[in-house]
Amino acid sequence: MQDTLSQTFSALADPTRRAILARLRHGEASVSELAEPFLGQMTLPGVTKHLKVLEKAGLVTKGREAQWRPCTLNAEPLNDVAAWMDEYRAHMEASLDRLGEYLKTVTKTVTKTTPPSAPTTSPDSPDDHHG
């Protein structure tokens, strides 16, 4: 049997399942509402299977009403993921620092190779053309 944290990570390891969760962030939805955007790429039973994985992991809860059984997001398992991630905080920050240093080097190189009279718009100049 899979441990709870592995089950959560496993459930999140799929773009369709993450898209379903993203939809549920905006409120509850029926199975057919959730399935609709995916029916071009997969069948309704295909989507239902993904939903079952999310339900088993406790990330989605289904209402008990006989006719309309709305699916709801349950973010509780994500708190365990966050707690697990906390132990890696220092390493994550170090890797962001390294990325920052790298980007600084790249920016310097780009600035040096771009001629000063290049007709590019400055990121500071206001853009009045909305839409």
Add this chain to the structure above:
Amino acid sequence: MQDTLSQTFSALADPTRRAILARLRHGEASVSELAEPFLGQMTLPGVTKHLKVLEKAGLVTKGREAQWRPCTLNAEPLNDVAAWMDEYRAHMEASLDRLGEYLKTVTKTVTKTTPPSAPTTSPDSPDDHHG
């Protein structure tokens, strides 16, 4: 082909792989050092397989020295997980609030059902018997 985020979540969905990452939090280690705690439950090739999954997901980097190829933790992919999780922050906090409310109810019930003269040690009383 699996997208990057799915690959990261997939790599994290295993207790052995998470234990390997936890070991690497304390510094680099050789494959045999990493394998040692698991050799009672699995073979060296078994551990190596897990390491390959972590390397493929970019969570572990292997040194290039011919003899001693130390494995290092690379937390960069975890920053993408953190960014993904950020979108669920509000829902996660709401679920923690619900848990807090529930625990308050439980505590109240326990306090009510415990007789006042029960010979239990209060959580406030200092415990002098260390060890």
